[in-house]
Amino acid sequence: MLKKVIRIVVILLVLTPLLSFLAWYFTPKKYLTAAIIDKTVMKADGQEHISFHWVLNHNRYLKNSTSGYKVSTDYFGFFPKEDTVYDIKGLERFSKESLSLLSDDTDLLYITDTYGIYKQEWYAKYTEANKGKLYGGLSVEDMDFIKQMKNKKKLVIAEFNCLASPTPKILRVEFESLYKVKFSGWTGRYFDSLDETKNLELPGWIMKNYKKNHNGDWSFTKDGVVLVNDDSGTVVILEHGTHLDNPLPFIYATAEGQEHYNLPEKEKYPFWFEIMETDAAVNKTYARYQLATTEQGNQELAKYGIPKSFPAVMSHTGTDYDFYYLAGDFSDNPIGFDASYFKGIGLLKGFFYNAKEPSDRGGFFFNFYKPLLTQILEEANDKVNL
Template identity: 55%
Template sequence: MWVTWLATPKKKLVIALVDKTVLTTKGQEHISLGWILNHNRYTKTSNKPYKIGEDYFGFFPLKDEKFRLKGLERFTEDQLHKLSDDADMVYFTDTYGIYNNEWYKQGDEGAQSGMLYGGLSNDDIIFLKAVKDRRKLIITEFNTIGSPTRSDNRRKFEELFQLYWTGWTGRYFNNLDPTKNLEIPRWLIENYKKSHNGDWPFTRAGLVFVNDSDQVVILEEGTHVDNALPYIHATPEGQSKWHLPERTKYPFWFDVMIPNLEVNTVDASYNLSLLPEGSKELEKYSIPETFPAITRHLGDDYRFFYFSGDFSDNPIKFNSSYFKGIGFFKGFFFDDRDPLERGSFFWNFYKPMVTQILENEMKLINQNQ
């Protein structure tokens, strides 16, 4: 399998990758894309492969709490336009950034703290518009325009792509008891208590929504939802175009977006198994009961995808990308019965979809040469 991978021809595809949330050199927030690029022999030059810890724009961790910032913010407007000429496509995997208590290991990592670096910047917007004007592929995903992006840059992005953030993000937790589940952020619990007389009565699995004003909404299993675990349902067109499964669980962070459907197409959506009390709770806060997971616009004017989830962050082993045909053995890499595992999402959903998107892109590039 490794020899077959070695014999696979290399394909040059110049990707401007932006990731502002890189705590280690493993590049967890863009590892899934890196896996696909390496597995399919996509290269940044005619023969140089992409390296997870080097080939992106954003935050670069160094030793002893030192770091280097190499984002698009260091370029002039002319240089950004030059980069949009040189790149074949762009992928924004995460702009959430790095916060002081995460980086300097001071205080509670689960509490809110000042930002070290992050947010969609003016320069990012200039670059995205330049790429859009050149009709090159743009892929963005969860938290590209969420906190800590400034509202003016968020509005510019929304107008560029006719896709609007409701202000809400969400995530599944298999246990809402903070004494048993240390994954629940401290700030989330504190913000809920502030508006509920200091109470946090939840002990079962649940779905948590939080907005940019620090409001927190909890849908607890058995009370508000029959099953708190969200599922992504692909449309027939999404299944045929991008090889998506009809139904996929997704237990990680997502955002609630509203697309202009006169301009965009939704290929997959989140569906929640709501009980009557859950529907009432969402209605109270104007949160839609179903919302997009994949939004796209593939027209003659521009080409764009938005993934409404932390799709490129999956706990996968990069070394497996060096083996051709490894997908035949994907069942060994995850236990689908575990609601928290995300390996199945990578192998069954993200990998086939992004592989197909990149294959389509290569065909277009070759046709235009």
């Protein structure tokens, strides 16, 4: 009897992934031409845009009749090669006429990351003389393409750092006016430890800026949220216990967001986010961030005019144009691309992340990003095929 049970278990272990792959393979293919901008690709694995490619592949979206999207090649931006060699293949290469033709052929634009690459990050050894930007920020050509996409009623999706430094202020203002959103200047992130002696991932510039305005003091030891002003460099620290009852930022979906986009009512978000504003007469907000501040935390935020609740997902959809702004580094998730080849993989999502680990972004990907982008792409595909 035991041997029979073992045989059945072994057969199931072998057949389940095979059947899941076959179910994915025979899912009807769909065709969407997506232009993806990513200027922050340090490695060929393309972590900064892999989440979007994952959703495209999982839902069988192809770029043409024969080819799917490849993480390492199908985007515009920075392309790392061996050692310190790189290529830049952004929209800056295109003339106005070429951008117009590209917008004719493109169904949607997704700006996943424009922060860029800096010399001190790219080169293993550097001096003060060669610090600075290699490539990054929205360009005039990017903005021209964005406007053409809107004029042609094509879908545009943008997310965290599209409007922050190093995007020139004149282009930021133009984008804000075009889509009726506004970057407050504040970005933030959860850190599982603010102890500079223990957490080597704490950016040195954050501590340097804070110490400069606080007589060299940095006495934080617990986890918490760091807020940074893009214009002034001001750093605000919200530490667990002192300023926060719960140190993790959470995203709360509206009832409409839950119903229409299959979003969870509540999901933690432990990575980079930005504080945005939007014109409610033009854009709907489907989800909002919430910081669980104490009274002391409320006072600290009030001192700098920072809200404790702010939009996470904003959208305008209609016959005039379609637009989404995701106010976080949503496409940057450390996920395994191979899992996208298996239909129904979401049923096993609990095996792909640790819900008890505060900094784990796997839960956010499977519970929030995947259903959101799946619905957005489905609606985009329906419009293209009207």
